[in-house]
Amino acid sequence: MFPVGRDASHDCVHYFQGGDVARGRVSLARQVLILQLAVLTVVIAAGAILAVFDARRDSDDATRQEVLGIAVSLAQAKSTAEALHSPDPTAILQPQTERIRIATGMDFIVVMAPDRTRFTHTNVDQIGKPFSGNIDRALRGETFTETYTGSLGPSIRSVTPIYDNGAIIGLVSAGVTRAKISEQVKHGIPVILGITAAGLALATIGSVLLSRRLRRQTLGMAPAELRTMYEHHDAVLHSIREGLLVFPSRSPDVAEVVNDEARRLLDLPEGAVRRTDLPESMQVLTPVVVRDEMHVTPNRVLVVNRDPVEWEGRTIGTVLTIRDHTELEGVIGELDSVRGFAESLRSQAHESANRLHTVITMVELGRYDEAVQFATAELELSQHLIDRLMGSVQEPALAALLLGKVGQASERGVELTISDDTALDSPAPLTTHEAVTLIGNLADNAIDAALSSPDAWVEVTVQEVDSQLVVKVADSGPGMSADDLARARSRGYSTKDNHRGLGLALVSQLVARYRGTITAERKPAAEVVVTIPRTAS
Incomplete structure (x- = not known):
């Protein structure tokens, strides 16, 4: 669950600090950090190795292009062909090829006769000796590059023919040893390693920061704890x-x-x-x-x-x-009704006791006619209201509710009357309980509102008009505007200890359920009118 109003990390961490779970556990953040560092190390190391091999390959490709260009340039030079026709080609070509070799960084430049006899070489001891390597393709007029182990060791070399008047009069081979190429690659390795180290350092810093953020978000918990x-x-x-x-x-x-x-x-x-x-x-x-x-x-x-x-x-x-709280509120409503009935009975019992004592005292004083007149007058008034309600309202619970509200209002100093045109055969489509809720809450609100006026009164009318159930409750209070009524209906809340304020909301709930209407008027008197179609489902 979500911690409310306190330090959440304290609650969540201590929730999992018992027993074997806390011992030897590795948090999710730490596991992610370790895995991330391992993956990054492998990836960066693999990238560094690939970079070295790529540098070696690029160096080989560049060397092939370079030796090819030098061999072709020297073979196509007119001075080379002229030197081969001289009595001593070595005397002319050896100094030239050495200057070119030193200037271009070649390990050897060999000019040879078609029979492989060397006219030039880096090692002068090899001059006059046969060239070791493949020349068959060059003798057929093809220029090619190969890797071959010669007198100077493994090297990348190019061989190209020398033409004079369309005839091959010699061959030129230029090459660089593998050892020199490797040395060149080694000079670039520190740069690659530096970039690799910098990348690994940045990746480590990023992983640590991510781990810290993840640790804060997961409260330092292990995957098993998060799952649990x-x-x-x-x-x-x-x-x-x-x-x-x-x-x-x-x-x-x-x-x-x-x-x-x-x-x-x-x-x-x-x-x-x-x-x-x-x-x-x-x-x-x-x-x-x-x-x-x-x-x-x-x-x-x-x-x-x-x-x-x-x-x-x-x-x-x-x-x-x-x-x-629906069922409990219904029970509370019924309890309030029963309490109202009980209060009404208590009030009536108290009044009856007072009247009885008065009648007895009058009899003891010999005022028999006045005693009879006093007793029958009160009885006729109460009986008249009971007979009228029981005759016009066929639902006993509603009649009892209205009688009870009359007594309850009287006890609070409010004169509540039931209009003469009140008549109802059935509360349908409302159930008896819903009708009690509707009329009882409207009457209670009206009694509360009437108390603010010096001459407090409430009038209740319940009748059927044009196939509609109509309940009108007027009072001497200030009344409500349409906006006040809308706020009271939509607000719909109260506190647990005081259920006042729910009345109109509960009434509105019933009205909406049966697709009825509720209106409020201020003139000529404060009045709330509820209309519910009889045909509502």
């Missing part, structure tokens, strides 16, 4: 009988966590849940802590708690917990 925590978290979310929603501060319009009970209680759709999907009264997500706030939806009465989610001293989200 997720399994517990998921099991709790699906099993608790309390709705839970979590809205992150970074994206407060979309819930990050929604459990099954929250979807059921709020009739939420599958998939992502947006704040606009919640009832209007629950869409405000301020960081203020709220305890046992009552909300009324079209189908339920809910108790909502709201807490900020804190992490390292800053608020990172909001948690809403929701409990279903």
